Amino acid sequence: xxxxxxxxxxxxxxxxxxxxxxxxxxxxxxxxxxxxxxxxxxxxxxxxxxxxxxxxxxxxxxxxxxxxxxxxxxxxxxxxxxxxxxxxxxxxxxxxxxxxxxxxxxxxxxxxxxxxxxxxxxxxxxxxxxxxxxxxxxxxxxxxxxxxxxxxxxxxxxxxxxxxxxxxxxxxxxxxxxxxxxxxxxxxxxxxxxxxxxxxxxxxxxxxxxxxxxxxxxxxxxxxxxxxxxxxxxxxxxxxxxxxxxxxxxxxxxxxxxxxxxxxxxxxxxxxxxxxxxxxxxxxxxxxxxxxxxxxxxxxxxxxxxxxxxxxxxxxxxxxxxxxxxxxxxxxxxxxxxxxxxxxxxxxxxxxxxxxxxxxxxxxxxxxxxxxxxxxxxxxxxxxxxxxxxxxxxxxxxxxxxxxxxxxxxxxxxxxxxxxxxxxxxxxxxxxxxxxxxxxxxxxxxxxxxxxxxxxxxxxxxxxxxxxxxxxxxxxxxxxxxxxxxxxxxxxxxxxxxxxxxxxxxxxxxxxxxxxxxxxxxxxxxxxxxxxxxxxxxxxxxxxxxxxxxxxxxxxxxxxxxxxxxxxxxxxxxxxxxxxxxxxxxxxxxx
Amino acid sequence: xxxxxxxxxxxxxxxxxxxxxxxxxxxxxxxxxxxxxxxxxxxxxxxxxxxxxxxxxxxxxxxxxxxxxxxxxxxxxxxxxxxxxxxxxxxxxxxxxxxxxxxxxxxxxxxxxxxxxxxxxxxxxxxxxxxxxxxxxxxxxxxxxxxxxxxxxxxxxxxxxxxxxxxxxxxx
Numbered sequence: 176x177x178x179x180x181x182x183x184x185x186x187x188x189x190x191x192x193x194x195x196x197x198x199x200x201x202x203x204x205x206x207x208x209x210x211x212x213x214x215x216x217x218x219x220x221x222x223x224x225x226x227x228x229x230x231x232x233x234x235x236x237x238x239x240x241x242x243x244x245x246x247x248x249x250x251x252x253x254x255x256x257x258x259x260x261x262x263x264x265x266x267x268x269x270x271x272x273x274x275x276x277x278x279x280x281x282x283x284x285x286x287x288x289x290x291x292x293x294x295x296x297x298x299x300x301x302x303x304x305x306x307x308x309x310x311x312x313x314x315x316x317x318x319x320x321x322x323x324x325x326x327x328x329x330x331x332x333x334x335x336x337x338x339x340x341x342x343x344x345x346x347x348x349x350x351x352x353x354x355x356x357x358x359x360x361x362x363x364x365x366x367x368x369x370x371x372x373x374x375x376x377x378x379x380x381x382x383x384x385x386x387x388x389x390x391x392x393x394x395x396x397x398x399x400x401x402x403x404x405x406x407x408x409x410x411x412x413x414x415x416x417x418x419x420x421x422x423x424x425x426x427x428x429x430x431x432x433x434x435x436x437x438x439x440x441x442x443x444x445x446x447x448x449x450x451x452x453x454x455x456x457x458x459x460x461x462x463x464x465x466x467x468x469x470x471x472x473x474x475x476x477x478x479x480x481x482x483x484x485x486x487x488x489x490x491x492x493x494x495x496x497x498x499x500x501x502x503x504x505x506x507x508x509x510x511x512x513x514x515x516x517x518x519x520x521x522x523x524x525x526x527x528x529x530x531x532x533x534x535x536x537x538x539x540x541x542x543x544x545x546x547x548x549x550x551x552x553x554x555x556x557x558x559x560x561x562x563x564x565x566x567x568x569x570x571x572x573x574x575x576x577x578x579x580x581x582x583x584x585x586x587x588x589x590x591x592x593x594x595x596x597x598x599x600x601x602x603x604x605x606x607x608x609x610x611x612x613x614x615x616x617x618x619x620x621x622x623x624x625x626x627x628x629x630x631x632x633x634x635x636x637x638x639x640x641x642x643x644x645x646x647x648x649x650x651x652x653x654x655x656x657x658x659x660x661x662x663x664x665x666x667x668x669x670x671x672x673x674x675x676x677x678x679x680x681x682x683x684x685x686x687x688x689x690x691x692x693x694x695x696x697x698x699x700x701x702x703x704x705x706x707x708x709x710x711x712x713x714x715x716x717x718x719x720x721x722x723x724x725x726x727x728x729x730x731x732x733x734x735x736x737x738x739x740x741x742x743x744x745x746x747x748x749x750x751x752x753x754x755x756x757x758x759x760x761x762x763x764x765x766x
Numbered sequence: 767x768x769x770x771x772x773x774x775x776x777x778x779x780x781x782x783x784x785x786x787x788x789x790x791x792x793x794x795x796x797x798x799x800x801x802x803x804x805x806x807x808x809x810x811x812x813x814x815x816x817x818x819x820x821x822x823x824x825x826x827x828x829x830x831x832x833x834x835x836x837x838x839x840x841x842x843x844x845x846x847x848x849x850x851x852x853x854x855x856x857x858x859x860x861x862x863x864x865x866x867x868x869x870x871x872x873x874x875x876x877x878x879x880x881x882x883x884x885x886x887x888x889x890x891x892x893x894x895x896x897x898x899x900x901x902x903x904x905x906x907x908x909x910x911x912x913x914x915x916x917x918x919x920x921x922x923x924x925x926x927x928x929x930x931x932x933x934x935x936x937x938x
Binding site: 293294297298301302305314322349354355357478479480483484 | 775776780783784787791821824825828829831832833834835836837936
């Protein structure tokens with residue numbers, strides 16, 4: 176029996192085990208929506224903007240480990256989803272995005288709502304397909320999921336012209352595909368792994384530098400075994416949070432630009448950096464030429480291009496983190512003896528000294544303005560027993576969340592790392608909530624970031640996605656203001672938000688719940704109240720507007736040269752700028 | 767340092783733009799690029815002439831390999847290779863220069879493939895030194911137009927199979 180392209184599309188999704196897609200219709204994909212409307216196996220979450228659909232699919236993918244699926248229309252539908260594709264490409268998120276296209280006969284004619292979807296998505300997808308013949312549709316969908324979820328994961332776009340979704344073909348879904356130009360390496364080179372094991376045994380000052388690859392590969396257990404067996408401190412990148420338990424004694428917390436003092440010092444003075452599923456991003460390395468100057472570098476990554484892209488590597492191992500670590504652990508298990516503990520005692524003494532010298536710190540005056548760090552710390556303490564999934568937007572609040580929300584397990588942390596996409600957090604949280612209806616999903620947002628996607632409140636309400644959004648409100652694009660404080664002599668060019676909506680009323684306008692805490696003493700109650708409601712909640716928390724995020728390595732600076740607190744002259748400058756900023760300055764906190 | 771990289775790719779639409787996009791997006795250099803179907807018509811062979819430090823060349827090779835439509839990448843500089851380029855040179859010839867143009871063509875074993883009362887079109891094939899030498903010699907006569915194919919190169923040992931694997935395997 177022949178099926179239409181639209182039916183083939185839906186059947187193929189079912190074969191891939193897709194339960195939920197995030198979508199927004201338009202002219203050329205109506206046939207597909209019509210078929211989706213008449214079945215119950217695949218839930219369609221109608222978003223209010225295609226960027227939201229893309230980020231929801233990302234949140235879904237990050238939380239589940241499966242490919243997230245978005246469906247958008249041609250032209251503006253496609254161009255709106257591009258940000259999410261770029262984001263997913265940077266952070267290696269498995270995503271399959273389907274875009275509608277004008278009929279094949281019209282392609283290239285500047286038809287209504289036509290865009291070159293393949294051209295638009297080429298630099299921001301792992302691969303993309305234009306399906307020109309309905310007979311190729313099923314195989315193409317199979318290949319799209321295969322490419323998106325294997326090797327180093329990433330987004331794949333499938334562009335489906337209108338006549339392809341309307342046309343008919345026999346439906347046969349392939350059980351497997353192989354593509355001759357695509358053969359990811361999973362097994363690490365044995366000789367190299369042996370070299371790595373020897374280097375680890377010998378090292379006096381080793382550091383594990385782990386990235387998001389550990390999470391994608393599902394290698395947390397192996398990582399914990401390696402760290403515990405060899406007594407190695409674990410530095411995590413922003414993307415890796417949760418890959419290693421945040422409250423584990425060997426956890427060093429986040430490293431990099433706003434990483435902990437001790438994590439950055441440890442990398443700088445280490446004699447062996449063991450990079451696992453990380454890509455030596457500039458936010459981690461600081462000044463590349465002086466990154467870990469005393470260390471030998473082992474680099475385990477599934478993507479050969481990551482190796483030696485930014486820094487020189489002594490022992491490169493291309494392969495899947497999980498399999499390589501398993502093999503590495505096996506060798507180490509056979510050779511390990513008590514000696515390494517003794518060998519590394521001075522190293523741990525040094526690390527503990529660093530930890531005591533400059534802990535993460537803030538001062539919360541019980542009657543003063545709420546410190547953002549305190550808010551996040553309380554949110555963490557009040558929710559950690561419920562093992563929440565936490566998303567963030569991008570900026571200061573994101574860094575504080577990374578510092579203070581110590582996640583215990585992988586796939587709990589949804590954040591936009593590589594691209595730094597403001598507006599990511601809220602829809603990403605909704606995507607995770609759509610995958611796990613009974614779990615607690617939090618979003619830590621900034622008042623600047625969250626405004627980039629508040630339209631999705633409607634989606635959250637309609638589809639009953641009870642995410643809890645805590646808005647760290649400082650009426651600034653805070654990270655921009657911080658850089659202006661430190662590097663632009665406090666001139667707040669376009670970083671002050673003159674008008675911020677009343678988030679409580681905004682949430683209520685959509686039929687969600689809005690709450691607000693204005694005093695330190697109200698934080699706990701408001702959080703508890705938010706957790707008790709089975710609805711999407713916006714919790715607006717006005718915080719100290721001028722709080723800055725430390726430690727901080729200035730862009731291009733060395734990892735051991737961190738700024739640890741506001742320079743003494745800064746407060747004065749802030750006070751001076753405040754007058755320029757606006758007369759309602761003193762009242763904005765209560766909005 | 768200059769490298770000649772031979773890239774076996776799927777012969778389908780969009781592949782050239784993926785390769786070109788990779789080079790422009792990552793700021794790699796392309797000095798010349800030539801592409802045409804290979805022995806197996808489902809594939810094309812690209813010859814890319816590029817330059818950069820070793821670390822950059824290593825990245826170029828890895829990034830090319832990462833492209834899904836790329837089947838095989840060979841940095842020809844890692845072994846011995848031979849290279850050729852063809853140029854078509856339209857020379858403006860005054861009556862007194864016509865004999866000189868033919869003499870120069872003769873020296874380079876180039877052939878005249880078109881002739882008008884005021885021009886000769888000369889075809890020359892050789893390595894880059896030869897092409898540049900004949901251009902230099904013809905320039906004083908007045909070159910009206912110059913078209914070059916870009917360089918193609920081949921390793922001196924057979925280090926890659928002439929026929930690629932089947933295009934794609936679909937199993938039930």
